[in-house]
Amino acid sequence: MAYHTIAYFAVFLPIVILLYQVFPKKIRFAVILAADIVFFWLFSGKLIIYLVCASLLTYFIGLWLEKIALNPGGLSNKLITKKKRRVLALGILLNLAVLVVLKYTNFFGQTLSDILNVFKVDWTYKPIKFMIPIGLSFYTLEIISYLTDVYRGTQKAEHNFAKVALYLSFFPQTMEGPIARFHETADALYSGESIKFDNLKFGYQRILWGLFKKIVVADRIFPTVKYIFGNYANLDGSIALFGAICYVTQLYMEFSGCMDIVIGSGQIFGITLPENFRQPFLAKNAGDFWRRWHITLGTFFKDYIFYPVSLAKPVKNFAKKVKKRCGRNVSKFVAPTAALFCVWLSNGLWHGANWTFIFYGMYYFVLIFIENILEEPLKKFTEKLHINMESVGFRIFRAIKLFIIVVTGELFFNAASLKDGFKMFGRIFTNFHISELISSIFQLKMDRYDIPIVVVGIILVTIVGALKEKNIDIRRKVSGWVIPARWVFWYAAIMLVIIFGAYGSGYTAVDLIYAGY
Amino acid sequence: MLKKILRAVGFMAGLAIILATTSIILKPKSDVYNAVGVDKKTKDFRKETEQSLDLVFFGDSESYSAFNPLQMYSEQGYTSYVCGTSLQRLCDTYVLLQEAYKTQSPKVVVLETNCFFRFSGLAEDDSDKVMNTFAKVIPVLKYHDRWKTLVPLKIFKHIDKNEGLLKGFRYRTGTEPYNGGEWMKKTEEVAGTGANAEHYLKKIKELVESNGGTLVLVSVPSPDNWTYAKHNAVEKISEEYDLDFLDMNLMQDELNIDWKTETKDGGNHLNFLGAKKVSSYLAKYLSEKYNLPDHRDDPAYDGWKEDIKESGMDI
Numbered sequence: 001m002a003y004h005t006i007a008y009f010a011v012f013l014p015i016v017i018l019l020y021q022v023f024p025k026k027i028r029f030a031v032i033l034a035a036d037i038v039f040f041w042l043f044s045g046k047l048i049i050y051l052v053c054a055s056l057l058t059y060f061i062g063l064w065l066e067k068i069a070l071n072p073g074g075l076s077n078k079l080i081t082k083k084k085r086r087v088l089a090l091g092i093l094l095n096l097a098v099l100v101v102l103k104y105t106n107f108f109g110q111t112l113s114d115i116l117n118v119f120k121v122d123w124t125y126k127p128i129k130f131m132i133p134i135g136l137s138f139y140t141l142e143i144i145s146y147l148t149d150v151y152r153g154t155q156k157a158e159h160n161f162a163k164v165a166l167y168l169s170f171f172p173q174t175m176e177g178p179i180a181r182f183h184e185t186a187d188a189l190y191s192g193e194s195i196k197f198d199n200l201k202f203g204y205q206r207i208l209w210g211l212f213k214k215i216v217v218a219d220r221i222f223p224t225v226k227y228i229f230g231n232y233a234n235l236d237g238s239i240a241l242f243g244a245i246c247y248v249t250q251l252y253m254e255f256s257g258c259m260d261i262v263i264g265s266g267q268i269f270g271i272t273l274p275e276n277f278r279q280p281f282l283a284k285n286a287g288d289f290w291r292r293w294h295i296t297l298g299t300f301f302k303d304y305i306f307y308p309v310s311l312a313k314p315v316k317n318f319a320k321k322v323k324k325r326c327g328r329n330v331s332k333f334v335a336p337t338a339a340l341f342c343v344w345l346s347n348g349l350w351h352g353a354n355w356t357f358i359f360y361g362m363y364y365f366v367l368i369f370i371e372n373i374l375e376e377p378l379k380k381f382t383e384k385l386h387i388n389m390e391s392v393g394f395r396i397f398r399a400i401k402l403f404i405i406v407v408t409g410e411l412f413f414n415a416a417s418l419k420d421g422f423k424m425f426g427r428i429f430t431n432f433h434i435s436e437l438i439s440s441i442f443q444l445k446m447d448r449y450d451i452p453i454v455v456v457g458i459i460l461v462t463i464v465g466a467l468k469e470k471n472i473d474i475r476r477k478v479s480g481w482v483i484p485a486r487w488v489f490w491y492a493a494i495m496l497v498i499i500f501g502a503y504g505s506g507y508t509a510v511d512l513i514y515a516g517y
Numbered sequence: 518m519l520k521k522i523l524r525a526v527g528f529m530a531g532l533a534i535i536l537a538t539t540s541i542i543l544k545p546k547s548d549v550y551n552a553v554g555v556d557k558k559t560k561d562f563r564k565e566t567e568q569s570l571d572l573v574f575f576g577d578s579e580s581y582s583a584f585n586p587l588q589m590y591s592e593q594g595y596t597s598y599v600c601g602t603s604l605q606r607l608c609d610t611y612v613l614l615q616e617a618y619k620t621q622s623p624k625v626v627v628l629e630t631n632c633f634f635r636f637s638g639l640a641e642d643d644s645d646k647v648m649n650t651f652a653k654v655i656p657v658l659k660y661h662d663r664w665k666t667l668v669p670l671k672i673f674k675h676i677d678k679n680e681g682l683l684k685g686f687r688y689r690t691g692t693e694p695y696n697g698g699e700w701m702k703k704t705e706e707v708a709g710t711g712a713n714a715e716h717y718l719k720k721i722k723e724l725v726e727s728n729g730g731t732l733v734l735v736s737v738p739s740p741d742n743w744t745y746a747k748h749n750a751v752e753k754i755s756e757e758y759d760l761d762f763l764d765m766n767l768m769q770d771e772l773n774i775d776w777k778t779e780t781k782d783g784g785n786h787l788n789f790l791g792a793k794k795v796s797s798y799l800a801k802y803l804s805e806k807y808n809l810p811d812h813r814d815d816p817a818y819d820g821w822k823e824d825i826k827e828s829g830m831d832i
Contacts, residue, residue: 504652
């Protein structure tokens, strides 16, 4: 019952809405919690025990941190901080340990086995089949954010266990996030405010938009992506490039579409979930792209890895040493670069246990590092040559450059292995004949009816995104129209999804990509 | 608030009318499962010159990946067409066969037997039970994709090689080796056929015979799909219904398929090279056994020679 299935938006969600509204305000939180449990159970069954234990652990560690701060027992501030840090480390490590064991044991085991084989040690790692609960990577980060905020004193420890459980298990966020902060959702989830008609209307309208992106565009492209990435060795370089572009489109349409469904679901209950996308392809560079793509993951890494690492004592000391030897112009990059490295290593690993993801993380580390170093010289250079960085020409150049960066990164991200990624990438430069792509375009799992649908879908999403960038919200605009026009608009939108959606017989149901991370 | 509720009810009523109308428009007249596949195939099939085909193939993707009518014409001279559709169920076969008899009178009808092991009627597969339930009430959810066959789209037609030219055969060039070894290990076990399979087989047989034709069962080599237990099941049916059955999975020496290079997807479907061997063997077998005519010297069939030339296939 993923978010884009009829079982979710036409059965499960309406039932929850109805029950929520029927029950008295005081126990509405229990309806949400019960829905969370049912939703989680439908995917992971008994593995819900992981979530229950994680919630309990988070709750008690939070209280423990608070207790240390409130009852120092004559300890000095330094010792209090030290004690709190140990408790925080315990809470984080216990949760991370579950994530690491379930997701990375096989990867580390296989890597160790490969290394030993290089040194002629005859040991083969036998993979263990782990059952991984749904959303583990997402709720683990939420736990880290909550505990760290309590440790820092920016968040009060929660005394009501239900709120902690609600925060970690809200069903629309279970599969793909967004990674929210405690203060963003917990109180609203517990308050049990009545569902407002406008929230219900706008929530479902946003769900419809998400469904359009996911089942009309992304799922229609999926067979092409699967075919090209699976057969690139026998295909022309132009087709390999087309496959990588299709994957970027599929991933964006799917992930952002899913976020529309998730945020729309939250909106119905009056929960404002954080946005995860902000027109990423209008970004100025790779760094800016990541401030617009999977925003909640980026801000998590910024707040809980980048700042702590760049402010850490050993990093600061090292920066001081570099300053003495090489001067300020070099030392100013030390702390941010060390933190940036940790962020991108974590980003790569978070996506999964595969060298392709680590490479993907390092790819962006290098790119953003270069961007940081060249920022000032480039600014001076363009000023000297009187290049207007806001001119249309320059913006087009910037958009093309960014698109190439993103497509290259996602090619490796989606490759079966790093070796496959390099081979596929190499094919683009060694065996590129555009005529091959043109002549075989309809042999790539999209027929001549599918391609116009995808193109129109992309154009529509681009227009809506461009308007959003200018703070023009289509939904708000439409809601101001007279009823007949409004209804015709929404009937057309609903029928567009129903008629042109890639679902049912003849289509393979496509799982949500990020639900696997 | 009451005004808002009434408005919402009005909106939903309007939506219900639209859904009902589009359902009526898009629901096919016959009981078919893969409506789009059947529509497309019917449309393509009707382009064939009337009363020009000696043989018609039916079945799922196994059939259109393995049977190459142009090659069969080139080697034996008789004309054929593949009415195979993706995941074909026997209820679809029956509808397509009815369509075929409207314009053709094939002497032989070949049915690839992989679809015997699929549910044969209209009931949905189990993949999305909730959607299936909704689709029963709102048929447009099931038949929505039929817009593709109802909307004439002329753009890009000149580069869409999939349509028509190859007489229903799919020219598949991909290669993914099959490494699983022998798959036809002798057993007494009899696999269970899909529900309703025999019901539709009986109807298909009656239809073929009432049109003066012969129904032949053929199983294409496919380590991924076929087993000896399935062979036993079809053999039993063929005896019961007095039908000829050729299981090409048991003819590995005769066909000599190289499973490293002649399968498209690890032993599921044959690619062009595998299809070439199967088509060559089957063309001769059917020609000899059912005394099919040779039209190679008949100028009325010169269009087939042109199609071979235009297809660019090495046959």
